[in-house]
Every structure is written in structure tokens, then in C-alpha cells.
Amino acid sequence: MTTGRDLPGTNRFVGQRRALIEKIRERGIDDLDLLRRFDEIPRHLFVPQGVWPRAYDDTPLSIGFAQTASQPSLQAHYLRILAPKPDEKVLELGTGSGFLTALLASMSDRVYSIDRVRELSNRARKVLDDLSIRNVALMVGDGTIGWRKYAPFDVIVVSAASPSVPPALIDQLAEGGRMLIPVGDRESQKLVLVRKDGFIVSQEELEGEVRFVPLLGRFAFQDEG
Known part of the structure; x- marks a missing residue:
């Protein structure tokens, strides 16, 4: 995987990228290996060019x-x-911009x-191709x-x-696997951590509220209404 340092705008956003890493640290995430990945993978390339000036704000961004x-x-x-491990296989629902996909790919065997x-x-x-990230399969x-x-x-x-x-x-979670999913209504959700140990599936509701776009499909919300 290349870090994209020769791709458009990469040098332009060095200061903003480092400022974002400090904001992530301020929120209690001090894993140096994880922070390094946020430094190496250029978030601005994954969002529309019109929002590049805000690409390293610690905020959600519209991607259309x-x-x-x-x-x-x-x-x-x-x-x-x-905490994906280098020998683990990851399923991601909601490729979106692809930035989290790239982070996952840098930590795991296959996404x-x-x-x-x-x-x-x-x-x-x-x-992903421009960054030579090859261990990702995408599906619509x-x-x-x-x-x-x-x-x-x-x-x-x-x-x-x-x-x-x-x-x-x-059903598709491996033995010893874990899943993180926002569960709730369309306006507010809680993060739920799901673990599978043998025939036992546990669901732990984590503290704090989050707000995500709705998951549409057979086993989630049915339409945009």
C-alpha cells in the first residue's frame, strides 16, 4: 500500500492532518499504531474535491x-x-467514501x-486503486x-x-468474531457490540448516542421514508 504522498493535495494538508490526529488523541484514543494510520492515509482523496478544505475536520462530511x-x-x-488483526477477514457494510475501508485494509488480511x-x-x-490498496473486494x-x-x-x-x-x-460472524453496529431509530442510535462465542451470541450496548444514515435493506429499514 502506498500512503499517497505524491497524489494530489497530499502535502497541502499535512498541518490539517496532524491537527486531526491531535483531536482524536484528545478524545482518548492514544494507540500510536492506529493514529499513524490516520496520518498515512489521505482522507481528502476519499471525499469530493469541493469539501477538501474540510477533509481533516473531525466532523461528518457529505459525499453525495x-x-x-x-x-x-x-x-x-x-x-x-x-481491533482487526493482520490475519483476520473483515466485512464492511457501507463503503461510503472508502476511507474507513482503507483503514480496515491496513489493519487486516482482507476486507x-x-x-x-x-x-x-x-x-x-x-x-483505493490509486493508493495501491489491493486487499479489498467491493460489491454493490x-x-x-x-x-x-x-x-x-x-x-x-x-x-x-x-x-x-x-x-x-x-450467522456470518466467525467463532470469536465481533461486530459493531448502530441500533435505534432513524434519528438516534446506540452502538451495539456483538460477539459470538460458540453457540452464544452476546450484544452489549455501549455508552453514548450516535447518529448514522439509515441502513436500507431486507433486514433493516425498508425505504427512505
Whole structure:
């Protein structure tokens, strides 16, 4: 994987990128290896050029198609909780901008990422290719049914809100696997950490409220209404 230091605008945003890392540290995330990944992967390349000046703000950004790129400190929180390992396989629901996809790819063996918006998937594919990130497979479709062909997954990352945990995702979680998913209504959710140990599946509701775009599909919200 290349860090993209010779790609457009990379040197221009060095100061902003370092400032973002400090903001993530201020939120209690001090894992140096994780912070290094936020420094090496250029977030601005994953968002529309019109919002490049805000690419390293610790805030969600609009990426079109009624979708957002999640707040970086929240993504760091996800990664700290799930802690993907170099030999693990990851399923991501909601490719979106592809920035979290790239972070996951830098930490794990293989990432399988699904998005329902073809244009976003294509855009993410181009940036991942430009950065020589080769261990990612993308699919356009209903993420709530998972990607059974490549199951089971050690880690499942859901970047959209669901009214409940989709049963297909629990089925595709590996022994000892973990999943993080925002669960609630369309306005407010709690992060739920799902673990599978043998025949026992546990669900732990984490502290704090979050707000994500809705997860649409067979086992989540059914439409945009």
C-alpha cells in the first residue's frame, strides 16, 4: 500500500492532518499504531474535491447521494473497539467514501465491503486503486444479507443505522468474531457490540448516542421514508 504522498493535495494538508490526529488523541484514543494510520492515509482523496478544505475536520462530511463520510474520531473509536488483526477477514457494510475501508485494509488480511450506491462504490474503488490498496473486494448490493460467499468474518463493521441487528450478519460472524453496529431509530442510535462465542451470541450496548444514515435493506429499514 502506498500512503499517497505524491497524489494530489497530499502535502497541502499535512498541518490539517496532524491537527486531526491531535483531536482524536484528545478524545482518548492514544494507540500510536492506529493514529499513524490516520496520518498515512489521505482522507481528502476519499471525499469530493469541493469539501477538501474540510477533509481533516473531525466532523461528518457529505459525499453525495444522501450519504456522509463518518466523523474520523468515531471511526477511530470503531477501530479501537474492534481491533482487526493482520490475519483476520473483515466485512464492511457501507463503503461510503472508502476511507474507513482503507483503514480496515491496513489493519487486516482482507476486507469485503458492500454499498448500495454504485457511484460511491466506483469512486472508492478508484481511490483505493490509486493508493495501491489491493486487499479489498467491493460489491454493490444489500448489505443486510451480508456476503455469504466469503463468510465467516472475524470482524463486521456496520456504518449505517439499523432498527435491530440483522440475523444474516450474526450467522456470518466467525467463532470469536465481533461486530459493531448502530441500533435505534432513524434519528438516534446506540452502538451495539456483538460477539459470538460458540453457540452464544452476546450484544452489549455501549455508552453514548450516535447518529448514522439509515441502513436500507431486507433486514433493516425498508425505504427512505
